[in-house]
Amino acid sequence: MPAVQLTDRAVLAVTGEGAAAFLQGLVTNDVTKVSPASSAYAALLTPQGKIVADFIIHAAPDGYRLDVAKAHAAELLKRLKLYRLRAPVGLEDLSTTQAVFAAWGEVAAAPADPRLHALGARWIAAPDSLTPDAEPADYLIRRLALGVPDSADTEGQFALDANLEELHGVDFKKGCYVGQEVTARMKHKAAPRRRLVPVAFDGDAPPPGTRLNAPGGAEAGELAHGIGSQAIASIRLSVLDSLIKSQMLSAGGLNAFLQTPAYPLPALTDRLESPRNSSPPEN
Numbered sequence: 001m002p003a004v005q006l007t008d009r010a011v012l013a014v015t016g017e018g019a020a021a022f023l024q025g026l027v028t029n030d031v032t033k034v035s036p037a038s039s040a041y042a043a044l045l046t047p048q049g050k051i052v053a054d055f056i057i058h059a060a061p062d063g064y065r066l067d068v069a070k071a072h073a074a075e076l077l078k079r080l081k082l083y084r085l086r087a088p089v090g091l092e093d094l095s096t097t098q099a100v101f102a103a104w105g106e107v108a109a110a111p112a113d114p115r116l117h118a119l120g121a122r123w124i125a126a127p128d129s130l131t132p133d134a135e136p137a138d139y140l141i142r143r144l145a146l147g148v149p150d151s152a153d154t155e156g157q158f159a160l161d162a163n164l165e166e167l168h169g170v171d172f173k174k175g176c177y178v179g180q181e182v183t184a185r186m187k188h189k190a191a192p193r194r195r196l197v198p199v200a201f202d203g204d205a206p207p208p209g210t211r212l213n214a215p216g217g218a219e220a221g222e223l224a225h226g227i228g229s230q231a232i233a234s235i236r237l238s239v240l241d242s243l244i245k246s247q248m249l250s251a252g253g254l255n256a257f258l259q260t261p262a263y264p265l266p267a268l269t270d271r272l273e274s275p276r277n278s279s280p281p282e283n
Helices: 021-024 072-082 138-146 180-189 236-245
Strands: 002-003 009-015 040-045 050-062 063-069 090-093 099-103 119-125 196-201 210-214 221-227 228-235 248-251 256-257
Touching: 002 228, 009 050, 009 072, 009 099, 021 063, 040 072, 050 072, 050 119, 063 072, 063 119, 063 228, 072 090, 138 221, 138 228, 138 248, 196 221, 221 236, 221 256, 228 236
Parallel strands: none
Antiparallel strands: 002 099, 009 063, 009 090, 040 050, 050 063, 099 119, 196 228, 196 256, 210 221, 210 248, 221 228, 248 256
């Protein structure tokens, strides 16, 4: 069972008697479903419905822990403090004493990553509680091959364009939260304009932000990020029909091929045969 410490993640604590109600009124998922055996994927949105930060919520004896990208931790903590007002809630960055770990393989145990069980187990513990036998890059390659985006890909996007619904990050039956009205309207009245989709390159993926072109030169989207030949890209669904036959794109002088993610993605997975799809690494 390969295990890794995800050194690009921070841990924020939300504690106190008001912790559950506080988060429930802010984030996209139902916090009441979080337990010691089950975490939840969620995001904090702007009032306009765009992602400020996405994170995994873990239960803790004194409240909750938010497993969030280090690059977004300070901004998320700042926004939570602005929303706190007089709520009986404690907010603290615990990254110096707590770390995020992941493990995958046949014996990977709960709590499973709430986005996709194929990602394996995900938990928070003291940094010295485990000696990792895998590198963060191993986990990144696996996540990209499965087509699961992360904070670097989702920041600033509308929740539904960033695949949050398919990755169990939005609960449409819970009460109000920041950005809920826009998200609900997109769900019921508008089709997503973009999707985050795995792509494979003939060579090393170019830098984030590189434009992707469909056959004939039409702009198809842009690269979010990648490692080696594996990457995630934001694809415009308006050009999808021109990609169905070959599934081929070009970016930075390289050929790139659309892949199907390891979970159903409406408007995409039903239409792609994915002859170039790769399986996640077995290590």
